[in-house]
Amino acid sequence: MKYLLVLLFAGLTTVAQTKKEQLHLMPWPQNVVLNDGNFTLDKNFKVNITGNPNSRIFGGVTRFLRRLDGRTGMFFEQGFIAKLNEFPSASLQINCDKNGKIGLYEDESYHLEIKQNKIILNATSDLGALHGLETLLQLLQNNATSFYFPNSQISDFPRFTWRGLMIDVARHFQPVDVIKRNIDGLAAMKMNVFHWHLVDDQGWRIETPKHPKLIELASDGMYYTQEEIKNIVKYADERGILVVPEIDVPGHGSAILTAYPEIGSKVMTLTGGTSEKNIQGTAIVTYGIERNAGIFSPTLDPSNPKTYQLLSELFDEVCPLFPGSYFHIGGDENEGKDWDANPKIQEFKKKHNLATNHELQTYFTMQLVPMLKKHGKQLMGWEEIMTKDMTKDAIIHSWKGANEGVPTGQSLINAVKNGYKTVLSNGYYIDLVLGVDSHYLNDPMPAGVSLSTEEKARILGGEATMWTELVTPTTIDSRLWPRTAAIAERLWSAEEIKDVANMRKRLETVSFRLEELGLTHIRNKAVILRNILNNQNIQALDEFSNVCEPLKGYSRNKDGTEYQMYSPFTLFADACTPDAKDVIPFDEAVNQYLATQSPENKAKVAAFLSKWVVVNKELIQLSHNAPLLQPILPLAEKLSNASEQLLLFLDNKQTLKITDLKNLIEACNTKDHADIELAVYTSLKKLIEKV
């Protein structure tokens, strides 16, 4: 109340006209027109809903009000909204023509009009209205004393119908609250698919009461109950998001085979004792939950009728939990080693005229199609499922690229040309901790390939993938956000929206706003740094983290064995993130200085270098009480050494030979310390490139 009075009195000051660059919208809408004037918020702000929406709109509007009130401290009078046409005179009028259906191809468009005293949000379905509310929240502006929306007209709709995020909960289990807050993040970014990778070598995460061995033996007690799954599916539905479950078969089978070794492919020749006649001198091996990262051989036996019996029963248990029309069966990275070594499987191949393991896998996958169809589900799988015999109903999930030695997105082009629908994940592997620009510029629509309208239409969209070998509940948000927001823009906005600098600027605000959903990508960094420093002041280490990035790709975890699933992920590399904060500002300062060597431009570069010298000194001090800081010191020292000499160099006072200075800088180009790399190395190098 007290707050409000102050604001009301102060709110009389004039409000400047908003410019498009001030709008930190993401994904950028298809059409934005800014008009003169504003809609100023006050505590009487209310929302009214009309039309025929799904009841999810009530929760959506209630959450919208709480978030807006939380940002502005308005103390809105309106509490919970539970009825149509409750406040006919409300300033925000929402109308939806119809009940939005969760899934593909639903009309998600909306039209938002903001006028001096009225805001009108029209949408075909409540799904569009929810998107419109997110845009409205992003439109919020303020001056010193008041909050307002700029008068404007926005027409918006998505470019692609599949805008997804996959989270792997097998490598590192992610509790319900982690999933929920990230679903909120997806909704805020107008994404509409949550692909839940529930099973892999490292764990089976679904309670299946008719097959209790799976969680008893293969989950370490970390799994979702059926009720929790239903609850998450409902939570996602309320936010307009389809949940696509994945049970990865026939490879990545360690967890399933830990519970059911009898359907595994591996055979072991018996060297003694009595072998049972019917397995001809071989015995089935046992399996264990995998603790490392990598590609492993445990694979289901496609020649064994029991395999299909079990999978059929499991689908009968799992499918009813997910009302959506798609079920992902994985199908990736099956090496076929155990198949090759199993005489019975080889015989089966011959008998069924299956020339290759790939054809054998297709045979396997085809058996799953009717099991899923029975529950009204279409099969989806990673690109390996695609062969000439695969049903055209299947959705091909394209993931391989240069890393896997194939042309980027080739499987996507093959898929659409062969009549399959497809979703792109190659280029959206956010677990690789690459910079945001690489994902942002990766378009599902392949460049330089001529596709027919029908073929283009089969490209459903894309999906960011969060594999969790190196990610815990504490760090996952900082690996997901804000980069996933840039992928959301690629999938929603027009193809020509691709100015990286502009995106970065908006992304900073978007990242900040995502905090209000409970996402921890910003706040948890300090937690990790405090732990490293034994509760000493984190400022110096925080500064250092602004120029350090975790090793990219999978190089942090060499051969997948340095980090087990239960290793500590409380290290400096876990606090660091891609797109380290000072990297671009420093590079810009260097570029400006190289263009014009003015005292101001020199001072900007020198400020960074001086800071890094101080940081190193402070870290040495802090390290006296922080063993976890020791592995970081050599890199801080290398940066400090180079910075000291570069400071002298900028002042033409260097005494070092230029080759020695170059060596100091080159020393910063290392991956030898603490699983991090210095992300300012290339900019440092530029400074002396022309010498």
Added chain:
Amino acid sequence: MKYLLVLLFAGLTTVAQTKKEQLHLMPWPQNVVLNDGNFTLDKNFKVNITGNPNSRIFGGVTRFLRRLDGRTGMFFEQGFIAKLNEFPSASLQINCDKNGKIGLYEDESYHLEIKQNKIILNATSDLGALHGLETLLQLLQNNATSFYFPNSQISDFPRFTWRGLMIDVARHFQPVDVIKRNIDGLAAMKMNVFHWHLVDDQGWRIETPKHPKLIELASDGMYYTQEEIKNIVKYADERGILVVPEIDVPGHGSAILTAYPEIGSKVMTLTGGTSEKNIQGTAIVTYGIERNAGIFSPTLDPSNPKTYQLLSELFDEVCPLFPGSYFHIGGDENEGKDWDANPKIQEFKKKHNLATNHELQTYFTMQLVPMLKKHGKQLMGWEEIMTKDMTKDAIIHSWKGANEGVPTGQSLINAVKNGYKTVLSNGYYIDLVLGVDSHYLNDPMPAGVSLSTEEKARILGGEATMWTELVTPTTIDSRLWPRTAAIAERLWSAEEIKDVANMRKRLETVSFRLEELGLTHIRNKAVILRNILNNQNIQALDEFSNVCEPLKGYSRNKDGTEYQMYSPFTLFADACTPDAKDVIPFDEAVNQYLATQSPENKAKVAAFLSKWVVVNKELIQLSHNAPLLQPILPLAEKLSNASEQLLLFLDNKQTLKITDLKNLIEACNTKDHADIELAVYTSLKKLIEKV
């Protein structure tokens, strides 16, 4: 791996002898002996378990290993522990004689012995062993390069058997993850009771499938499913914690009566229309979920058989969810207004010879005893349930004190003298946001009262209470922690452990370590400050928050109406906490200066004052883009004005008359701004007291 190698090489440096003041243990154990030497940690550290423990020890040890590994980055080889005697040669040997029973009076003692190469943890039950593991984690020391435990012998056991925390989830619903992380906090502090206040005027939070109206009409969709409740009870059990549920009746009844108005006490005289004959010219009113804070009149009708029918059915549904032996039925703050105004109830009183409303309430409560007994539960209630007719089986929860106009703890003394067991909460109301010292020095054993051994034995212990009128999932941890740790020490440690300064020092470390459990009491402050500042740099506002505290008692929410349950709790008062960080250091600087006016001592005081002048300037700058900062500015200015003049005063350069300077300081003694107060006011005043 890389980390480890560095540590191993560096670990050869000598380790200084640990002193008792370096041990930041809390609650302080009953007996601590420090010996020469240390047990140095390395990656081969392993744990072995023997004896007859409950299987909860396996999870407990696994969590212990992960926390220790997270703090030290050791990359322990041992992953999950699931069997007895798995590593007979392990360096940490745990032996438990028996399966610990969750509840009162269980043997929770443990004996911990740390030697150069061996750690032995012996406990009667696994509950004691879990406590011992927490002590071991708190014993962790380090130098620059290695982590170690000091050689020592610790014998420990609790002083009181009931060491509880109550969380109110009715005023502000607290999701499952909030409850779980706080249960972890309780376990870390060796507390053993979680009292779950599940029902109040503002909501019914328990799924009761046979009475679906309760959650449909009276929960705003915010409730725990039966499975979630069972899951939390199991989670608590695994951590040695008893869950005591509370359904608050017959007062605080708005939520129940929203669903079942027919059992309410209020009558409304009909002024027109047709009244039904059987209610004699009166009609039953309807009720709604309460949105404000305070004491409200909606009360169950004790004269109506339907009341008992419903409660009996509800206990039948709810009791089986909680295996513990206690059920809290509330019973507090029944004003009896609606009873007085209801002729039927008055008649009932007469008929049953119940002279007062208090006796009528006892009549009501006595009806619940057999309903609970049926499920093997003892009744517990707030002190109002105690009258001469109340069963001696009931546990009296003492909560009133000076605030309520009664002598502190009087009901506790009355209870034990009358043969009741009792638990103290008066003095442990952490929602009042008072300083930690007041709670710490509040002993369940009343001073200056002569009690027999039997009477003393009836004092079971105490319970911190977290009412949530002003607390959201984002802020609750900062209201609970670290102060609850000091209460935990009061309830566990010896009576004579009460040095406040010593406790404060240990509490700082304890608070930091609680972060590793996911508690957000430290990290979420920055989140709120960023929101206030529109993502500008929070440093100045963070500094200001170190001298500001939220208004104490219930004065922030005048008459309970300024904040509704859905008001924004994203304000500066929500970021501020009791025991603001700079208050004691500044007071110490002032005291030192007043004792000895040396230049050093003057400089210490001046450093604070100068900082606050700068903070004010920076806040003004920041406020140009932060409407939520406006209400805070006047207070920052007042502190700055007083500080500027005090700086001159310290240098004998003041031009202001001393009365004007006193006025400037007095201006800092205000509660008029942003629901906060300046916690350094009294120290400022001291500086000129003698002038």
